[in-house]
Amino acid sequence: MIEINNVNKYFHGKKALDNIVATIQERSIFGLVGTNGAGKSTLLRILSGVLEADSGQVLIDGESVYENPSAKAKLCFLSDTAYFFPNATAKTMAEYYGVVYPGFDFERFYQLLDKFHLERRRKISAFSKGMKKQISILLGICTGTKYLFCDETFDGLDPVVRQAVKRIFAEEIQNRKFTPVIASHNLRELDDICDHIGLLHKGGILLSKEIEDMKFHIHKIQCVFQDPVKEAAVQKELDIVRWEKRGSLLTVIARGTRQEIYMCIEDKKPIFSEILPLSLEEIFISEMEVAGYGIKDFMG
Numbered sequence: 001m002i003e004i005n006n007v008n009k010y011f012h013g014k015k016a017l018d019n020i021v022a023t024i025q026e027r028s029i030f031g032l033v034g035t036n037g038a039g040k041s042t043l044l045r046i047l048s049g050v051l052e053a054d055s056g057q058v059l060i061d062g063e064s065v066y067e068n069p070s071a072k073a074k075l076c077f078l079s080d081t082a083y084f085f086p087n088a089t090a091k092t093m094a095e096y097y098g099v100v101y102p103g104f105d106f107e108r109f110y111q112l113l114d115k116f117h118l119e120r121r122r123k124i125s126a127f128s129k130g131m132k133k134q135i136s137i138l139l140g141i142c143t144g145t146k147y148l149f150c151d152e153t154f155d156g157l158d159p160v161v162r163q164a165v166k167r168i169f170a171e172e173i174q175n176r177k178f179t180p181v182i183a184s185h186n187l188r189e190l191d192d193i194c195d196h197i198g199l200l201h202k203g204g205i206l207l208s209k210e211i212e213d214m215k216f217h218i219h220k221i222q223c224v225f226q227d228p229v230k231e232a233a234v235q236k237e238l239d240i241v242r243w244e245k246r247g248s249l250l251t252v253i254a255r256g257t258r259q260e261i262y263m264c265i266e267d268k269k270p271i272f273s274e275i276l277p278l279s280l281e282e283i284f285i286s287e288m289e290v291a292g293y294g295i296k297d298f299m300g
Contacts, residue, residue: 001026002047002147002179007056009042009203016042018203020056024181024196026146027173031190031211032183033284034200040183041080043200044149047181048077060147076101076145080152082136084124090135091120094142103144112138116164130156137165141172148180154189166193187281199284211280218283219261221252223273230268237264241286253278253286 002024009017017039024030032040045051047058049065049072057064060071084093090113098104113120116134124132133156140148154162172178184190190197198208207214218241225231231250235243239255254261258275265273 001061002181003057003059004043004047005057005059007043007046007053007058009039009046009051009054016203017046017053020203020205022198022205022208024179026177026179028179028195029169029173029193030179030181031194031197032181032200033187033190033197034185035202036185038200039203040185040200041151044077044151044181044183048072048075048149050077074145075147075149076140076143077149078136078140078151078153080155082132082153084132084135086125088124089121090118090124093124093135093139094120097139097143101143101145105142105144109138109142112142112168116161130158130161133157134161134165141168144176146177146179148178150180150182152184154182154184154193155186157189162189162193169193187279187284191280197280214283215278215280217257218253218255218278218286219258220276220278220282221254221261221265221273222276223250223252223265224248224271225250225268226271227268230270234265234268253282 004020004022004024007017007020008015020039020043032043034040042051046053047065049058049068052066059065060074063071065071065075085096088096094104094106094109098106110120113135116138118127118131118135118138124135127135133153137150137153140150140153154165157165169178169180182190182194194211196208196210197214199206223234225234234252238252238261240252241255242251242253244251256264262273262275
């Protein structure tokens with residue numbers, strides 16, 4: 001388990017992380033999402049022990065991670081821009097990782113290279129950006145570490161590859177103690193892979209919840225009312241995050257269970273009503289608007 005206790009970090013007098021408190025449970029896929037400059041990369045580097053928090057503490061299985069080889073041996077950090085030695089091949093990088101991580105699984109690494117159609121003796125510099133990302137992820141998985149921190153590592157992977165990586169993560173979680181933490185600004189990359197989401201904004205965590213629980217308590221509804229009085233009553237009774245009307249069609253994002261929202265709407269006798277699936281991206285945008293950071297801030 002990873003415990004983040006009141007972590008603060010400053011750069012040149014500016015606060016990058018603001019009293020971060022969170023817990024990352026074992027054998028779950030944790031997504032760290034947020035706006036550009038929210039502090040995702042800084043937090044991952046503190047979790048990895050690359051940076052020291054100015055105050056607060058990060059514990060990896062009860063041990064402080066900073067300058068602690070015992071704690072660091074349990075994790076692998078993949079930065080947003082993967083570094084490979086000049087003229088390195090997948091094979092030579094695996095040999096290097098094998099020195100740093102004694103538990104590196106060479107057999108599995110070469111099997112995965114074959115599955116992803118990546119040549120082990122070809123220079124990595126000749127690979128595409130997406131292929132380099134794939135090699136980075138496969139190296140991280142095969143270290144055998146308990147925790148794997150990925151900073152924008154999934155960005156740029158095509159849907160087929162992302163699903164393949166998702167299956168590999170699921171296999172790892174099933175077969176051993178494995179907890180990946182994935183930081184990204186692209187929620188579509190994380191919507192179908194993460195169990196838990198931490199939402200960062202301006203260096204602080206707005207929320208940290210299980211995705212299923214998050215989606216259970218917020219819904220999108222489209223409806224049409226003939227009576228404006230009943231429409232106004234809906235607006236008063238629901239815990240509304242977003243309210244938009246185009247012509248006669250009303251689109252509402254509201255907090256509450258599906259049953260609670262459905263009963264409130266149907267009690268007002270709408271001409272039409274429908275509860276629609278809400279994506280993680282829509283939840284993120286709605287929460288950002290509540291926090292005062294919305295699309296309208298970028299419009300003239």
